[in-house]
Amino acid sequence: MSKVIIALGNDISTDDIYPGRFMATVLPSETPQFAFFDRTEFNAQLKAKAFPPGSIIVGGENFGCGSSREQACSTLKGHEVAVVARSISRIFLQNSINLGLQVVICPGIEASEGDELEITADQVINRTTGQRFEQMKLPAARKGIMDAGGLIPYTRARLMART
Amino acid sequence: MGMTVVEKILARAAGLPSVKVGDVVEPKVDLAMSHENAALVINQFLEVFQGTGLAPKIWDPSRIAIIFDHRVPAESPKTATNQKKIRGFVAEHGITKFHDVRGDVGGICHQILPEYGYVRPGYVVVGTDSHTTSHGALGAFSFGIGATEMASVWSLGIAVNIEVPATIKVVVKGEFPPMVGPKDLILHLIGKLTAQGANYKVLEFHGETIRKMSTSGRLAICNMSVEAGATSGIVPGDAETLRYLREEAGVTDPIPCVTPDPEATYIQTVEIDVSTLAPQVACPHMVDHVKSVDQVAGTKVQQIVIGSCTNGRLDDLEAAADILRGKKVAEGTRMLVFPASSKIFAKALDKGIVHDLMKAGAVVMNSGCGPCLGVHEGALGDHEVALSTTNRNFKGRMGNPTGEVYLCSPVVAAASAITGVITDPRKG
Ligand code: SF4
Numbered sequence: 001m002s003k004v005i006i007a008l009g010n011d012i013s014t015d016d017i018y019p020g021r022f023m024a025t026v027l028p029s030e031t032p033q034f035a036f037f038d039r040t041e042f043n044a045q046l047k048a049k050a051f052p053p054g055s056i057i058v059g060g061e062n063f064g065c066g067s068s069r070e071q072a073c074s075t076l077k078g079h080e081v082a083v084v085a086r087s088i089s090r091i092f093l094q095n096s097i098n099l100g101l102q103v104v105i106c107p108g109i110e111a112s113e114g115d116e117l118e119i120t121a122d123q124v125i126n127r128t129t130g131q132r133f134e135q136m137k138l139p140a141a142r143k144g145i146m147d148a149g150g151l152i153p154y155t156r157a158r159l160m161a162r163t
Numbered sequence: 164m165g166m167t168v169v170e171k172i173l174a175r176a177a178g179l180p181s182v183k184v185g186d187v188v189e190p191k192v193d194l195a196m197s198h199e200n201a202a203l204v205i206n207q208f209l210e211v212f213q214g215t216g217l218a219p220k221i222w223d224p225s226r227i228a229i230i231f232d233h234r235v236p237a238e239s240p241k242t243a244t245n246q247k248k249i250r251g252f253v254a255e256h257g258i259t260k261f262h263d264v265r266g267d268v269g270g271i272c273h274q275i276l277p278e279y280g281y282v283r284p285g286y287v288v289v290g291t292d293s294h295t296t297s298h299g300a301l302g303a304f305s306f307g308i309g310a311t312e313m314a315s316v317w318s319l320g321i322a323v324n325i326e327v328p329a330t331i332k333v334v335v336k337g338e339f340p341p342m343v344g345p346k347d348l349i350l351h352l353i354g355k356l357t358a359q360g361a362n363y364k365v366l367e368f369h370g371e372t373i374r375k376m377s378t379s380g381r382l383a384i385c386n387m388s389v390e391a392g393a394t395s396g397i398v399p400g401d402a403e404t405l406r407y408l409r410e411e412a413g414v415t416d417p418i419p420c421v422t423p424d425p426e427a428t429y430i431q432t433v434e435i436d437v438s439t440l441a442p443q444v445a446c447p448h449m450v451d452h453v454k455s456v457d458q459v460a461g462t463k464v465q466q467i468v469i470g471s472c473t474n475g476r477l478d479d480l481e482a483a484a485d486i487l488r489g490k491k492v493a494e495g496t497r498m499l500v501f502p503a504s505s506k507i508f509a510k511a512l513d514k515g516i517v518h519d520l521m522k523a524g525a526v527v528m529n530s531g532c533g534p535c536l537g538v539h540e541g542a543l544g545d546h547e548v549a550l551s552t553t554n555r556n557f558k559g560r561m562g563n564p565t566g567e568v569y570l571c572s573p574v575v576a577a578a579s580a581i582t583g584v585i586t587d588p589r590k591g
Binding site for chain 2 (some may be wrong): 011013015016019020021023024025026027038061062065066067068069070073087089090091094095099100139140141142144145150151152153155156158159162163
């Protein structure tokens with residue numbers, strides 16, 4: 001079970017998650033410090049490691065819209081958080097799968113900061129309110145990438161299979 | 164059963180007789196574009212080869228384009244060092260479609276690709292930039308991907324696990340009234356569909372208005388298709404596509420166009436008549452927060468921006484100069500103009516457009532992304548308001564989370580520069 005550390009609204013853009021002015025920083029090892037930088041308090045908590053691994057960011061519709069910057073995923077991955085959102089924009093979803101950031105699409109999710117959630121194979125259970133929400137299954141094709149541990153090992157295996 | 168344009172393109176690129184929505188395919192990539200974020204792509208690409216015993220090798224260097232645009236000239240030692248690293252990689256791997264920081268062949272990636280004939284109808288184009296949707300203007304299926312996915316493309320030459328997207332047909336009819344154009348059309352459409360209304364879908368543009376529209380206008384509408392969440396926008400290749408590629412991009416080889424089957428299936432059809440459309444403005448902080456200009460007229464503006472991959476082409480600068488010629492930018496308002504490419508800049512010089520704009524008080528900057536993302540130049544002060552021809556107005560865009568960005572066409576921006584407040588150009 002994991003705690004919701006922030007509950008956000010609809011259309012959270014990658015500019016919000018990782019502001020454009022830090023885009024000269026590219027390496028996944030260096031991006032975590034800028035996560036939600038302009039939400040000063042939340043950024044400080046993340047940097048202070050105030051949240052245990054697996055803590056959950058809840059989003060509304062269209063989470064991760066806007067720029068294709070992969071830093072928006074690597075910055076969250078660096079804090080070992082998971083994202084549960086009503087819907088997720090295409091590039092952000094693919095980037096998350098590619099990098100191994102845990103994302104769950106849960107069209108009906110209702111949760112507030114501080115709620116305890118349990119993510120099962122096909123549901124998200126809000127243990128605080130007792131509500132259960134169905135997950136939307138990720139396309140089977142994406143499973144291959146997740147099973148390989150991300151797109152880099154997946155591509156490496158495909159490459160080796162060719163030679 | 165018939166296929167849409169994108170279905171036809173994906174079937175061809177995946178070597179299949181046909182595909183349908185939801186199929187998972189692995190299309191061959193015809194062109195793979197990156198900008199400064201190639202620094203991250205290189206990092207991920209080298210990691211793919213780690214431990215394989217294979218030397219890192221790009222599947223086909225002639226199909227890779229790298230354009231420096233986001234921070235040119237470099238704003239920091241960090242960016243300059245990233246650019247230096249990319250230059251080294253480009254030389255080492257024999258990448259020829261490389262556009263460095265230059266006053267002759269430089270510019271914004273989404274302008275350079277069409278301008279140099281790198282994109283053709285029927286191509287599968289991927290780019291590490293969300294506005295890669297732009298190149299649908301030339302009849303290609305063109306979409307944004309992340310850096311790690313690009314590293315995979317560089318290694319394998321295919322885009323792995325692409326789901327065939329559903330297509331929304333957008334039929335546009337009517338003639339634009341004076342002072343109204345393609346930017347107003349796309350802002351209106353985004354307002355109608357919402358910022359997620361086309362998520363995971365393609366916008367395929369049809370109708371007499373599109374057929375008559377220049378490639379410049381088509382680039383603007385496909386560019387902003389992503390703001391409705393679309394995977395891509397696409398205008399099936401036609402006579403104008405051929406004219407542009409032949410006359411402006413200097414392409415001489417055959418250019419086959421791909422058109423949809425008459426019995427193609429669309430998930431939705433949207434019809435728009437532009438003959439009664441007013442100039443549109445997207446208000447802070449969402450691109451789908453669209454109003455007609457009269458609803459926000461009078462809003463005080465400290466910074467006017469004309470440029471970007473959306474509206475930094477010659478016709479955009481010319482339209483602005485026509486309004487500003489002999490007039491002055493209002494006191495207390497600054498106006499920044501950044502042409503989308505060096506070629507456009509040079510043409511604007513030849514035509515006296517740059518002179519007219521400067522005489523009015525505008526600062527004409529080098530080609531590149533400049534103020535669009537505000538990391539480099541043209542950042543907003545605290546609580547300042549910008550009116551811009553760019554494509555995004557999210558909080559923090561233009562470099563300041565307390566700033567506000569309104570989006571509009573070049574004529575609305577130019578008319579407002581004179582008054583210092585958002586102004587209806589039809590009343591100017
Ligand atoms: S001009 Fe703006 S939107 Fe276009 S590529 Fe540059 S940063 Fe992106």
